[in-house]
Amino acid sequence: MNNCEIISCKILEVFLEYHTKICKKPLLIIGFAILMFMCLIAIFAPYISPHNPYDQDLKNRFLSPCIEYPLGTDQFGRCILSRLIYGSQTSLAVEVISTTIVVIIGLLVGVYAGYFKKLDGFLMRITDIMLAFPSIVITLGLVGIFGPSVPVIIFALAIPGWAKYARVTRSITLSVKNRGYVNNARALGAGDRYIIFKHILPNSYAQVMEIATLGLGGKIISIAGLGFLGLGIQPPT
16 A cells, blocks of 8 residues: 555544544544534525625615524624625634644644654654744744635645644654654654554544644634634625
8 A cells, every 4th residue: 555545544544543432432423423513504605694794775774683584694794694605615714724734834843853864853843943933923924924715824824834843753762763663663664754654643533633623712712812803804704
């Protein structure tokens, strides 16, 4: 099997393992159901939203919640519920893409820093620099320089976020690379790439995925903060 197939199999194994644990915890099932419900609302927004989120009706500005407008209307008479449903599409897309990017970068930086001693010092000093600055400060600086747009916001959220994943992956790599099964694979002639993708990365997925899950909420808060400062996703999106 190639590296992609190995990674896919390991991800499936981790998923099945967590599925068994989740089924024994009702609160996790309830939380997962709520999350899936919100995701489905975002995916099927055109079929669920009661109105077009861009349609303006100045005669019905600032309406209170009613049957036709469950959450009322804004200053232009637009349906707030419809705009909220459609807005969730962009928010979920930005947070998932940015989190995926930071996880990939963090995994690669951490595993190479932990496995190769020559790269450890250089990569970890870069990681320390990224951790020394608050993420929101770096994000604000990048968005202010390049301008608020969806690709820039994804880029700005991804740049400062990978460092903590690199730290966790490096510590796992240091503890795994000298274990018996890794030494046996090395003695049998396995190359560094095979050892990294077959033995080290699969042992890093569980811990990294837990941090990534918590990071999704942080990304939503960051997006909302940028929007409050006028540097978020711009109208009419």
